Amino acid sequence: MLSERNIAMSHLRKAATAGAVVLGLIGGLPAAAQTADPPDIDPRAAEIVDAAGAFLAEQDTVSLRWFVAYDDILDGREKLTRLRSGYSLLDREGGYFAYVEEGLNTRELYFNGTTLAIYDVEEDAYVQAHIAGGYDTLVDRAAQEYGLEIPIWSVLSTRYRDQYLRGAESATYLGLTRIGGQEAHHIALSNYDEDWQVWVATDEAAPHLLMLVGTNPYVQGWPQYRVYFSDWDFAPEIGEDTFTFAPGPDSERMTLPKPSAE
Amino acid sequence: MIRIVSGLLIFVLAVATSPLGVMGLSFDASRAEARPGGGFTGGARPAPRPSGGAKARPTTRPSVSRPSTGGRPPQATLPSTRPAPAPRPSTRPAPSTRPANPSVRPPVGTLPSNPGATRPSRPGINPPPTTLPGGGNRPPGLKPPGNGNRPPNMGRPPGVKPKPPIHRPPGYRPPHHRPPGYRPPYHRPPYYRPPHYHWGNYYYHPSWGWFFTAALVGSTLVFTSELPSDSDCEKIVEDGETLYLCDGVLYRSTYYEDEKVYEIVSDPPDAPEPETVFGLSLTDPMTRGAVVRDLQQRLQDAGYDVGAVDGVFGSSTETALMWFQYDNGREATGMVDAETAALLGYENPNPPPPSGDTGPSDTGEEPQE
Numbered sequence: 001m002l003s004e005r006n007i008a009m010s011h012l013r014k015a016a017t018a019g020a021v022v023l024g025l026i027g028g029l030p031a032a033a034q035t036a037d038p039p040d041i042d043p044r045a046a047e048i049v050d051a052a053g054a055f056l057a058e059q060d061t062v063s064l065r066w067f068v069a070y071d072d073i074l075d076g077r078e079k080l081t082r083l084r085s086g087y088s089l090l091d092r093e094g095g096y097f098a099y100v101e102e103g104l105n106t107r108e109l110y111f112n113g114t115t116l117a118i119y120d121v122e123e124d125a126y127v128q129a130h131i132a133g134g135y136d137t138l139v140d141r142a143a144q145e146y147g148l149e150i151p152i153w154s155v156l157s158t159r160y161r162d163q164y165l166r167g168a169e170s171a172t173y174l175g176l177t178r179i180g181g182q183e184a185h186h187i188a189l190s191n192y193d194e195d196w197q198v199w200v201a202t203d204e205a206a207p208h209l210l211m212l213v214g215t216n217p218y219v220q221g222w223p224q225y226r227v228y229f230s231d232w233d234f235a236p237e238i239g240e241d242t243f244t245f246a247p248g249p250d251s252e253r254m255t256l257p258k259p260s261a262e
Numbered sequence: 263m264i265r266i267v268s269g270l271l272i273f274v275l276a277v278a279t280s281p282l283g284v285m286g287l288s289f290d291a292s293r294a295e296a297r298p299g300g301g302f303t304g305g306a307r308p309a310p311r312p313s314g315g316a317k318a319r320p321t322t323r324p325s326v327s328r329p330s331t332g333g334r335p336p337q338a339t340l341p342s343t344r345p346a347p348a349p350r351p352s353t354r355p356a357p358s359t360r361p362a363n364p365s366v367r368p369p370v371g372t373l374p375s376n377p378g379a380t381r382p383s384r385p386g387i388n389p390p391p392t393t394l395p396g397g398g399n400r401p402p403g404l405k406p407p408g409n410g411n412r413p414p415n416m417g418r419p420p421g422v423k424p425k426p427p428i429h430r431p432p433g434y435r436p437p438h439h440r441p442p443g444y445r446p447p448y449h450r451p452p453y454y455r456p457p458h459y460h461w462g463n464y465y466y467h468p469s470w471g472w473f474f475t476a477a478l479v480g481s482t483l484v485f486t487s488e489l490p491s492d493s494d495c496e497k498i499v500e501d502g503e504t505l506y507l508c509d510g511v512l513y514r515s516t517y518y519e520d521e522k523v524y525e526i527v528s529d530p531p532d533a534p535e536p537e538t539v540f541g542l543s544l545t546d547p548m549t550r551g552a553v554v555r556d557l558q559q560r561l562q563d564a565g566y567d568v569g570a571v572d573g574v575f576g577s578s579t580e581t582a583l584m585w586f587q588y589d590n591g592r593e594a595t596g597m598v599d600a601e602t603a604a605l606l607g608y609e610n611p612n613p614p615p616p617s618g619d620t621g622p623s624d625t626g627e628e629p630q631e
Contacts, residue, residue: 107520120522125504127517147519252504254517255525257483259476 045173045187052200052207057158063089063236064229066152071223079221089236090156095243096135098151109150110245111138117245118148125252126245147259152227155209167191176202179210180230193218208232469511470526476518485523489513539608543597544580554579557598560606561586 056062068084086100098109106121111131116138119126131141136159142148174186177199184199199211212227247253464472473486489495495508504515505527513524535551536542542549542557555573561582562568569578583602584594590605598606 105520118517120517123522125515125517125522252515253499253502254515254522255503256517257476257525 039168040170040172041168042171042173042187045171045189048173048185048200048207049171049187049189049198052198052209055207056155056209059234060093061091061234061236061238062156063087063231063233065231067228067230068225070225071221073219073221073223076220079223086151088152088156089238089242090135091238091243092135092158094238096138096150097243100151108245110243111135112243115245116142119245119247119251120254123252124248124250125254126247127254127256128245129256145258146256155229182210184210206232206234469509473526483516484526485516485518486513486526487521487523489524539598539603539606540600541598542575543595544575544577549575557583557606564606 065087066085070082070084072080072082074080082102084100084102086098088099089097095113096109096111098107100107100109104122108119108121110117110119113134114130114132115128116131117126117128129142129146131138133141136157139150139153139157142150168189169191171187171189174188174197177184177186179199183202185202187198187200189196189198194214195217196212196214198209201208201210209229211229213224215222215224462474464474466472470484470486471490473484476483476485489506490508490511493509495506495513498505498507498512506513506515506524512527514527516523516525536549536553539553539557542554550573552573554575555571557575558568558571558573558579561579562571564586566582566586567578568582569576580596583598584596586606587596587602588594590602592601592605
């Protein structure tokens with residue numbers, strides 16, 4: 001049955017993943033505007049952001065919890081807040097697991113290097129797709145072939161390790177602050193398409209992300225997404241069957257259609 | 263002497279009627295007084311004019327001879343700007359109908375002394391006289407139902423007739439009973455509404471209900487967000503896929519847009535494939551099959567646009583068929599009759615009998631060539 005919780009799902013896959021995707025935006029997009037002025041990049045801000053991206057890309061195993069709140073503007077006036085939360089576990093050699101809650105829907109993603117399985121917990125239904133490769137391959141093929149977006153894929157991807165600041169036209173270091181009792185650097189970045197802020201832990205040994213906020217300046221109401229990261233663990237315990245999905249005896253297998261290129 | 267007297271008389275009259283008495287203006291404000299016709303009389307205003315005009319005109323114009331030329335033209339030459347007075351409808355009877363001699367009127371003194379004794383009573387005021395139907399004066403008002411022969415009052419109690427008690431189990435409520443203040447739950451609205459716009463545009467099919475489409479690689483699939491709730495569905499697992507058979511319609515469980523939806527795989531089996539081309543027309547649900555595909559191919563070969571040769575007799579096929587009939591001098595009925603089939607090159611121009619006899623099905627399957 002289609003319910004309100006389900007409705008927000010697809011909205012979320014754009015905005016919520018975008019929340020986690022902030023780093024991808026930072027580095028992944030080429031410079032959108034051909035401005036004559038050179039980018040106004042604060043060296044310290046660039047250093048902190050680049051250090052955080054490099055640190056996350058170097059981690060072979062990582063687990064974290066995340067919480068996304070994003071805005072949905074109705075009729076150009078009323079702003080609703082959607083929520084999405086979950087847990088991600090990545091082993092760059094072994095696979096990937098994610099637990100996603102959105103509304104009353106629960107999804108589990110299993111990827112063991114050869115097969116991607118998405119499990120609908122409430123419906124006891126699952127779908128499988130054959131994807132061979134690592135985490136970056138999973139992200140690419142799931143998006144291109146099936147239109148699926150892996151939660152917070154850009155935060156854990158190694159692709160933008162050296163390109164975090166390529167898309168930013170301005171970066172400013174706003175100083176120190178605290179998030180949940182943890183000291184963090186507050187950095188504001190922007191380009192022609194989007195404004196976003198990053199909070200990076202001041203721990204020089206592990207400069208991980210603590211919070212991301214992105215703003216769309218071209219939509220009435222200036223919708224934002226806010227991503228909170230917690231429980232970072234760079235040496236999690238991973239079982240043997242963590243990344244392999246085992247359907248139950250009554251589980252229902254669904255088909256996974258491939259959307260057209262358009 | 264007479265002259266003196268007359269001159270004195272003229273002088274006295276002249277003094278008595280001197281215009282000074284009339285023209286003399288007095289500004290005494292105390293003379294102001296209200297007049298019933300509005301305005302006031304006061305010293306600052308002249309005396310009230312005589313009614314009917316601004317200036318008192320003599321009753322008769324002086325007979326002053328004027329020159330014949332110049333000045334105003336004669337009255338007869340003035341153009342008439344006013345329309346001729348139309349003859350008013352006469353509300354009075356023609357004089358000829360009037361009695362010539364008004365003395366024929368009844369004398370006033372003939373009125374009865376008691377009018378109520380001879381004049382009929384006004385309807386609604388006095389009860390009509392007791393006269394039988396058809397026997398004279400029609401009673402005022404509407405005729406009551408029935409033939410007028412009402413049974414006499416046998417002492418029937420007023421009010422509705424009580425029903426005999428029906429023994430119901432405790433807690434029984436009639437069908438569709440709702441307690442006071444009942445509101446339908448959000449998941450079961452009191453009307454049949456389409457699902458959420460999350461899925462985009464929706465369409466309705468009498469067999470499937472609300473459905474939506476998705477453009478996929480190589481095809482466009484039709485989905486529903488849930489199985490029909492008013493039918494029992496049979497779950498089928500085949501080749502790792504999960505299908506549901508609901509009232510003859512096959513649904514495939516599909517993961518689409520992060521949701522579990524159902525792809526409509528097959529059509530209801532209540533639309534058998536036609537065996538002959540005769541009688542094909544646009545139906546609901548649409549007729550489909552190899553015969554339709556062959557008909558479409560022939561129409562397309564004849565230069566008519568049937569859309570896609572997909573074996574479904576849709577509106578495009580009907581339009582092409584109607585144009586084909588029109589161009590060949592036939593009545594554009596949109597149905598394949600014997601003549602139309604012959605024009606399309608079918609072999610047997612005679613349609614099969616309309617009865618359920620299962621005759622040979624080779625009536626229209628082979629081309630004429």
